[in-house]
Amino acid sequence: MSGKNKKLIGLVSIATLTTVGVVFFISWKKHVKKQKRILEQIADEGYETAHDILYPLKRSPIRRML
Numbered sequence: 001m002s003g004k005n006k007k008l009i010g011l012v013s014i015a016t017l018t019t020v021g022v023v024f025f026i027s028w029k030k031h032v033k034k035q036k037r038i039l040e041q042i043a044d045e046g047y048e049t050a051h052d053i054l055y056p057l058k059r060s061p062i063r064r065m066l
Contacts, residue, residue: 038055
């Protein structure tokens, strides 16, 4: 490989890694924001089972045998 190709590959890989890092960071920030909102709603309700009532499980923890 020539020097130009190595530099180009280096720049492309740095740009790719930066893009992936930014995507993961934005995804993480959205997750944290959603979790804070959920915890605030639960705290506003003021009772122990608020989480179970506001956010029930999507699947039953006990699998039924068919």
